[in-house]
Amino acid sequence: MKITDLQVDHKTDPLGYDFPRLRFQWLIEEARSPVVSVRLKIWEHDSASKEQETPEDSSLVFDSQETAPGSFDGMEVSLTLAPRCRYDWQVQVTLANGSRGESETAWFETGKQEEPWEAPWLSLPQEASSARVFREAEIPRTVEKARLYICGYGVYEVFVDGRKAGNEYLQPGYDTYDLKQEYQTLDLTDLLPPGTHRLMILLGNGWYRGRLVFEGGFEDLYGDCLTVSAELDLVYADGTCERILTDQSWQAQTSEIGENNIYDGEEQDYHLAGKPLDLTVSASGKQPAARSSMPILATQQKGPAEILHTPAGETVLDFGEMITGWVTFYCREEKDIRIRLLYGELLQDGNFYRENLRTAKAQFTYVSEGEERWIRPHFTYFGFRYVKLEGITDVRPEDFRAVRLMSACGEGGSLLTGNEMVNRLIANSKASQDCNFLSIPTDCPQRDERLGWTGDIAVFADAACLNRDCAGFLSNFVEMMGREETAFDGVVPLFVPTPKGEEVSRAADIMLKHLAEGTAGWSDAVVDIPWALWENYRDEGMLRQQYPAMKTWIDFVHRQTMEGEIPHLWLDGYQLGDWLALDENGQSRADCCGFTDTGFLATARYYHSLDLCRRSAAALDMTHPDLAFYEEEMEAVRTAFTAAYLNEDGTVKIPETQTAYAVLLAWHLGDAKTAVDRLCALVHEQDDHLRTGFLGTPLLCPALSEGGAHETACRVFLQETYPGWLNEVKLGAVTIWERWDSLQEDGHVSGTGMNSMNHYAYGSIVSWMYRYLCGFQSDFTTERSVRIKPMPCPELGWMKGSVRTSWGIYTCEWKITGEEEALYRITVPEGSTAQVTLPQDESLRLSGGVHELTGRIHG
Numbered sequence: 001m002k003i004t005d006l007q008v009d010h011k012t013d014p015l016g017y018d019f020p021r022l023r024f025q026w027l028i029e030e031a032r033s034p035v036v037s038v039r040l041k042i043w044e045h046d047s048a049s050k051e052q053e054t055p056e057d058s059s060l061v062f063d064s065q066e067t068a069p070g071s072f073d074g075m076e077v078s079l080t081l082a083p084r085c086r087y088d089w090q091v092q093v094t095l096a097n098g099s100r101g102e103s104e105t106a107w108f109e110t111g112k113q114e115e116p117w118e119a120p121w122l123s124l125p126q127e128a129s130s131a132r133v134f135r136e137a138e139i140p141r142t143v144e145k146a147r148l149y150i151c152g153y154g155v156y157e158v159f160v161d162g163r164k165a166g167n168e169y170l171q172p173g174y175d176t177y178d179l180k181q182e183y184q185t186l187d188l189t190d191l192l193p194p195g196t197h198r199l200m201i202l203l204g205n206g207w208y209r210g211r212l213v214f215e216g217g218f219e220d221l222y223g224d225c226l227t228v229s230a231e232l233d234l235v236y237a238d239g240t241c242e243r244i245l246t247d248q249s250w251q252a253q254t255s256e257i258g259e260n261n262i263y264d265g266e267e268q269d270y271h272l273a274g275k276p277l278d279l280t281v282s283a284s285g286k287q288p289a290a291r292s293s294m295p296i297l298a299t300q301q302k303g304p305a306e307i308l309h310t311p312a313g314e315t316v317l318d319f320g321e322m323i324t325g326w327v328t329f330y331c332r333e334e335k336d337i338r339i340r341l342l343y344g345e346l347l348q349d350g351n352f353y354r355e356n357l358r359t360a361k362a363q364f365t366y367v368s369e370g371e372e373r374w375i376r377p378h379f380t381y382f383g384f385r386y387v388k389l390e391g392i393t394d395v396r397p398e399d400f401r402a403v404r405l406m407s408a409c410g411e412g413g414s415l416l417t418g419n420e421m422v423n424r425l426i427a428n429s430k431a432s433q434d435c436n437f438l439s440i441p442t443d444c445p446q447r448d449e450r451l452g453w454t455g456d457i458a459v460f461a462d463a464a465c466l467n468r469d470c471a472g473f474l475s476n477f478v479e480m481m482g483r484e485e486t487a488f489d490g491v492v493p494l495f496v497p498t499p500k501g502e503e504v505s506r507a508a509d510i511m512l513k514h515l516a517e518g519t520a521g522w523s524d525a526v527v528d529i530p531w532a533l534w535e536n537y538r539d540e541g542m543l544r545q546q547y548p549a550m551k552t553w554i555d556f557v558h559r560q561t562m563e564g565e566i567p568h569l570w571l572d573g574y575q576l577g578d579w580l581a582l583d584e585n586g587q588s589r590a591d592c593c594g595f596t597d598t599g600f601l602a603t604a605r606y607y608h609s610l611d612l613c614r615r616s617a618a619a620l621d622m623t624h625p626d627l628a629f630y631e632e633e634m635e636a637v638r639t640a641f642t643a644a645y646l647n648e649d650g651t652v653k654i655p656e657t658q659t660a661y662a663v664l665l666a667w668h669l670g671d672a673k674t675a676v677d678r679l680c681a682l683v684h685e686q687d688d689h690l691r692t693g694f695l696g697t698p699l700l701c702p703a704l705s706e707g708g709a710h711e712t713a714c715r716v717f718l719q720e721t722y723p724g725w726l727n728e729v730k731l732g733a734v735t736i737w738e739r740w741d742s743l744q745e746d747g748h749v750s751g752t753g754m755n756s757m758n759h760y761a762y763g764s765i766v767s768w769m770y771r772y773l774c775g776f777q778s779d780f781t782t783e784r785s786v787r788i789k790p791m792p793c794p795e796l797g798w799m800k801g802s803v804r805t806s807w808g809i810y811t812c813e814w815k816i817t818g819e820e821e822a823l824y825r826i827t828v829p830e831g832s833t834a835q836v837t838l839p840q841d842e843s844l845r846l847s848g849g850v851h852e853l854t855g856r857i858h859g
C-alpha cells in the first residue's frame, strides 16, 4: 500500500496560512484489502523531543488513536494552533488483512495569526516602475529558522545576496487588493548562514498599478506607487530571537527593469539601475491577513521544438505547445546589444503573427551587459507558442528554455481513447486550463485582458476539477468572488477581481458600466464553482464555508425578479445570453450574445441555481432552514417560466435554438420528450453540427445523452467539419479556441477584435466524456461509492478513464468487441464500492478490485 498526496486544507506542505479549518487528507493506493483503521498524529515541529515519536513524546499535540475510516480518506481536526509554528504530521493505516502502512511525514506552518503587524510600509516615488529595496543584515550566529512575512505591491521577488528566495513567481499574484491585504511567508533559513547578507526586495507594477482591464487598459488601479512592508523573523540555534522590519534602515534605488506590466512585458537595461530613490516610511496601517492564495510555480521547462526561419525573414522559436510564462535565455551578446523577444500564439502564412493580442505588446527587451548569463523577466508573463527573436546573432537551441508558470494544482483524472484527434482535444482542454490557472482562472493568457471572467470558469469548473486537483486554487477564487459580492451589494461581477478605481468608473465603456448588474451564467459562477468542488471533492466543510455566498447571489436575483415586470422571471440585469453562439445564422459578428432569448436563458439559469443551492443546503443539512424557500421559489419560477416561454405542446414560444432546448433538458424544465425531439431536429438541420455558445455548449451533449439521443451527441462531438471540437483539432489547435471559427479553414485568423487561441470554455466537453462516455456520474451514492454508467461511443473503438476521489482512484475502460458487444473493465479502490450500470442492464454493486464485464454498447 502507498499513502500519497498528503494535504492540509487542500494544500501540500503549506507555509504561512491561517487554517480556519484543519482538514487532513491523503490517498491510499494499491491497498490489497479494505482499510479498517487510520491514525493521525501531529507534532509541533519546533519542539525539541520530536524524534522519539512515542505517546509520551512531549511534542505530540494530536493523536487520533486508531479510528475507523470516515466517508473519505481524511480527517478534520479541531486543534488550537500557535502562531508562526511548524507542525509535522503523519498517518498510519491498518488494512483488514493485518498489514500496516505509514505515510511520509508532511508538514504545515501557521502564519502570524492574531499577532499585530509591526512593520512600517515603505513607498516609492510615483515615477518608479520598478525598484530595489534593500539593506544589509548581520547574522551573528547560526539561524535555526528565518521567515519573511511580506506584503509587496504590485509584484515582488525577494533576493538574499543575489539569490532568489523561495520558489514562487509573480507574488502576491492577482487578488482583490482593495478588499483584502494578504501577506505571504518565505523561508529564508538556508540563505542566512552567519555573516553579512544583503536582503533585497525587487518590486514591479503587476496587476496592482500596471496597465490592466481591456479597452486600452488603465493604470494605477489599486494604488499609484510601489510599496512594501515586511518582517524578517529570526530564531537562532541558541534559542534567542530577532526581528528585522522594513523601516528607515532600508534604502531604495532603481533596478535594471524599466517599463513593465502584465500586458506589455518588460524592459531590462542595466543603464537604468542603481539610481537612488526616496523611500517614504509610514506606520503600519491595516492588519494584513495570512494568505489564502496558492503559490505560482514554475512547473515545466522546455527547449524549442524547432527554430523557424520564416518567409518574412524572421527567426522564430516554436515550442510546439502553448505555454503561459516566459522564455529564459542565455545571453552571449556583446555589451549594449539590444535583444527583443516577441511573443505570439500563431503563424500566418508561415510568418510570426500576433494581431489577435490587440494592444498587448507582449515583449521582453534586454540590453546586454556584455556578460554571459541566463536572463529572464520578473514582472510579466505571456501566453505563447512562438517567440520571435531580434538582436541575437548566434541562435542556439540550448540557449532558450520556455518556463511554464502556473498556480499549484495537483494531479486529477485521465482520459484516453482509440481516436488520436479526440486525444488531442482532451490534451487541449487540459492545456488551456494549465495556461489560464495563474493566480486566478483567467479567460485567456495572451491579449490585453487576462481577467477572471466568471462565466468562463463557471462552465469549465467541473472539467477543471476532473482534469486536475484544483480545490485549493478554486476555493481561493470563491473567496475572492465572495468579497466582491459583498462589495457590490450582493452581485457577483462579470470578472473577479474587479478594479473599482475612479478611472474605471469614469470610463464610458458600456461593459464597465454594467460590470455588476448581475449576469446569468457569469454571476452564477458563485454557485457553479462551489457545486463543482462539492461534487468532485466532497469536502463538506468547504461547502459550508462557501454556501453563504451562493445564497447571497440567489437573494439578489430573487429581489430582481420580484421587482421586475413579471414576478419570478429574470428580465433585468446585464445579460450576455449564449455568448458567441452561432445561431444568428451569419448575422453581424458585433452582437456576440447568440439568438437564444435572454429572459428565457436568465430565468432558466436562475431556476438551475436555485436547484443547486437547494441540493447544497440539503447536503449540509437535510432539515436546512433555506430548503423551504428554494422549493417554493423553484415552483413559482417554473410556473412563471412555463406560462411565459412554453407552448402547450412543450415547444418554446421564443425562436427555437439548440441552446434553448438543451437548457430545458439539462435543467429539467418543460417536457423532456418534446425538448429532445426538437433539439435533435435542430441538430439534424445543421447536418449534425452544433450552433451553441458559452452557455449552451456544456449542456448540449449531456442533454442529448441524458435525453435518449446519445448517438446524436456522439455525432455532434465527432464532427470534423466546422463548427465542432474536432474541426479545431483538424486545423492544428493545441489549446481550445475562444470561437468555433477562431481560425478559418485556410488557417487564417477570422478576426482580431476578440479572438484568442487559448480560452478554456468549450473545453468543458471533457466533462461529458468523463461523466457520460466513461460514465463517472457526479452524484455519488452512499459513502465511499460512485455510480458508473458508461455510454460508449463506438466510433472511438476503446476508451479508458480514471477519476480521483478522496477515497481512491476509480478507472473505467471499455472496448468495442462486436456489433453490439463491449468489454468493460472497472477498477474500484479497496474498501469502496461502485454502483455500475451497463447499457440495458440492471445496476450492480462492485466492491474493491478489478472487474471485467461483457455488456452491450447501446442503451
Ligand code: BGC
Residues within 6 Å of the ligand: 443, 444, 449, 453, 454, 455, 456, 576, 579, 754, 759
Ligand atoms: C472574454 C470572455 C468573457 C466575455 C464576456 C470576453 O472579452 O474573453 O471570455 O466571458 O468577454 O463579455
